[in-house]
Amino acid sequence: MLLRSLTKHVRDQNWFAVFLDFFIVVAGILIAFQITNWNVSRAEFQKETSALVELRKELLASVSSTQAKSMSYQQATDAGKRSLAFLESQKDCGENCWNIIVDFMHASQWQDLRVSYSSYQNMRNQGFPKSIVITDAVEVYIAHSTNNAVSFDELPIYRSLVRQHINIKAQEFYWSNCWSFIDGVEKYNLDCPEGMSNDEAKLLIDQIVKNPEIKPQLTEWIGAIVSLPQTLVDQNIAAQKAIDLISKELEKR
Secondary structure: OHHHHHHHHHHOOOHHHHHHHHHHHHHHHHHHHHHHHHHHHHHHHHHHHHHHHHHHHHHHHHHHHHHHHHHHHHHHHHHHHHHHHHHHHOOOOOOOHHHHHHHHHHHOOOOOOOOOOHHHHHHHHOOOOOOHHHHHHHHHHHHHHHHHHHHOOOOOHHHHHHHOOOOHHHHHHHHHHOEEEEOOEEEEOOOOOOOOOHHHHHHHHHHHHHOOOHHHHHHHHHHHHOOHHHHHHHHHHHHHHHHHHHHHHHHOO
16 A cells, blocks of 8 residues: 555655655564564563562572572581590590490581572573673682582591491481481481480490591581581572572563
């Protein structure tokens, strides 16, 4: 229709009408282009918003998991210190032999410190987040958590050494009554019932004490994790900074 009108106006040499028709065509194209761009931008905006929501969930889950591991490592540290104090005292375990075995086991606990950041990786692949401030904050957190995880990738030698001296009966009872794993959280129970007679426990402790490698390896392990609970708290502070920035961004949307 518009093409026929334009052809007629050219034939009639009605240049004002030709210009008007041409203007209408160009304006229509520009408007359509702008609408397309707006739709694309809006879709991208919504996509980034959804991704930010998922990223915040991922970071919150990481904080919760790390907080639980920090508490667990604090328990392992405390148990290790008590175990070292017992070894250094060179005293008999008396009537408290089972609890000392429990401490030796608690001190041998190890947990993987790696956290998931798959949502963030997916965002980066899509060019999100567009906020450099948010990106920098998340990168700082990831660098912090990765450094902590790599430092504790390997299982402690003490863990293997001490468990070689604790028989299956004692370990089976320990895992059923002195240790739990609920909702992704490990807990070490100090008030678990006795898993064997005091005489049986004393025999196991005598074996542990006689192994010259136990004390130095336990010392090395506890020395490595003694500051870890606070380090994990600092890691979570970095995560919380990123979470706060994401929350502020989402509030503006």
